[in-house]
Amino acid sequence: MAFAAASALTLSGCGPSATPQTGEGAGELSKDPVTLTMTWWGNDTRQANTQKIIDAFEKAHPNINIEPSYSDWAGYWDKLATETAANNTPDIIQMDALYLSTYADRGALLDLSSLGDALNTSDLPQAAVDSGKVNDSLYAVSAGLTAYSIVANPSIFEQAGVELPDDKTWTWDDFADVTKKISEAGGGKFYGTSAYGFEDGSLRMWARQNGDQLFDEEGKVVIKKETVKSWWDQLKSLTDEGSVAPASTTIEKQAGGLSESFSATNQAALGFWWNSQLTALSKASGQEMKLLRLPESSGGKYWYKPSMYWSASSRTEHKAEAALFLDFLVNSQEVADIQLTERGVPANEKIRSYIAPKLSETDKAVVAFLDDLSGDVGEAEPVNPPGASGIEALLRKYTEQVLFGQMDSEKAAEGFIKELSSEIQN
Numbered sequence: 482m483a484f485a486a487a488s489a490l491t492l493s494g495c496g497p498s499a500t501p502q503t504g505e506g507a508g509e510l511s512k513d514p515v516t517l518t519m520t521w522w523g524n525d526t527r528q529a530n531t532q533k534i535i536d537a538f539e540k541a542h543p544n545i546n547i548e549p550s551y552s553d554w555a556g557y558w559d560k561l562a563t564e565t566a567a568n569n570t571p572d573i574i575q576m577d578a579l580y581l582s583t584y585a586d587r588g589a590l591l592d593l594s595s596l597g598d599a600l601n602t603s604d605l606p607q608a609a610v611d612s613g614k615v616n617d618s619l620y621a622v623s624a625g626l627t628a629y630s631i632v633a634n635p636s637i638f639e640q641a642g643v644e645l646p647d648d649k650t651w652t653w654d655d656f657a658d659v660t661k662k663i664s665e666a667g668g669g670k671f672y673g674t675s676a677y678g679f680e681d682g683s684l685r686m687w688a689r690q691n692g693d694q695l696f697d698e699e700g701k702v703v704i705k706k707e708t709v710k711s712w713w714d715q716l717k718s719l720t721d722e723g724s725v726a727p728a729s730t731t732i733e734k735q736a737g738g739l740s741e742s743f744s745a746t747n748q749a750a751l752g753f754w755w756n757s758q759l760t761a762l763s764k765a766s767g768q769e770m771k772l773l774r775l776p777e778s779s780g781g782k783y784w785y786k787p788s789m790y791w792s793a794s795s796r797t798e799h800k801a802e803a804a805l806f807l808d809f810l811v812n813s814q815e816v817a818d819i820q821l822t823e824r825g826v827p828a829n830e831k832i833r834s835y836i837a838p839k840l841s842e843t844d845k846a847v848v849a850f851l852d853d854l855s856g857d858v859g860e861a862e863p864v865n866p867p868g869a870s871g872i873e874a875l876l877r878k879y880t881e882q883v884l885f886g887q888m889d890s891e892k893a894a895e896g897f898i899k900e901l902s903s904e905i906q907n
Contacts, residue, residue, distance in 0.1 A: 507599035599804035621790030625825020641666035678880035700866025781859030788825025
């Protein structure tokens with residue numbers, strides 16, 4: 482529904498009070514009162530943290546007022562689409578990879594590279610900067626980073642009498658052997674691993690490991706049928722071997738979200754998650770969980786996924802002030818003290834080091850995992866093209882059919898590629 486609304490758019494290290502140079506592109510800061518509108522999605526914690534950030538910025542810049550607006554995920558995109566269609570896009574926008582190209586393609590977002598020195602991205606990894614580009618223009622800057630991972634429950638490994646794998650050397654064959662042994666030891670009480678196949682992170686990782694990719698830079702679906710087929714073949718094999726719970730149990734668990742997942746309820750030794758979810762999973766399970774790399778994931782197979790972005794409206798009447806606030810969000814230690822990892826691990830490497838001593842043990846592990854990956858991070862994934870926001874619903878549909886034996890992996894791969902390509906063309 483949110484994408485349908487978006488498709489209807491009619492648009493053709495600073496300190497807490499430091500003021501970065503505005504640069505020629507951003508223009509001069511006004512001495513008169515200025516109001517910027519800002520919108521984001523998130524829970525009560527994010528709302529409270531963001532208001533503290535706004536208060537800190539307004540204290541440092543008394544002539545600039547930030548007018549906030551926020552909602553839950555679903556309502557956010559409907560509201561943003563409506564505002565944008567009415568040429569009333571907020572000045573500062575929390576953006577997501579699913580919708581970045583949709584809004585950029587319709588001219589709703591400001592090219593942030595036009596801001597010059599007013600927005601400093603020099604302390605962000607180039608791969609993180611590139612992740613906010615559409616057609617070589619920078620339309621978003623990462624608010625935080627995450628990476629695809631496996632979350633392990635050492636307690637279940639201990640119960641099963643199986644050692645934790647060396648995640649820098651293990652293979653997918655090792656993964657199958659380990660998870661089968663754990664399931665056999667669990668006798669139905671717990672399984673070796675939960676299933677993947679319900680979101681695109683695992684498919685993108687599998688594609689990268691096989692010299693393939695989901696989309697090209699022009700936004701076309703280029704993944705090979707054989708790549709998708711082999712991804713589902715492996716999932717079906719893991720299920721048939723008992724490493725994964727029966728299909729009906731898997732689908733039932735999927736409907737319950739993170740808190741009811743196999744990982745959170747201590748019913749799987751391994752699970753496929755973004756590394757930034759470690760803290761939530763540890764709290765839900767009551768266990769000391771551990772992050773592992775996916776098998777066969779060295780040599781540039783990984784990429785940094787922005788947990789979310791910051792963008793600005795192309796119609797903002799206060800470009801210099803918008804640049805000043807964006808720079809504050811990305812580079813300020815005061816912002817870092819307030820939100821820590823609430824919007825993901827900071828992309829700014831200096832800020833990441835700054836907050837490290839202040840973090841919980843699980844959040845420290847999240848940061849350490851990203852830092853350890855640095856030598857194995859390859860090029861950024863191309864941004865999802867307009868029309869691709871429904872990709873996870875498509876994956877869920879075909880994964881269910883494969884697991885229940887209603888469709889073989891080859892036909893599922895053909896159907897998925899055809900349907901996703903059709904949605905993008907429309």
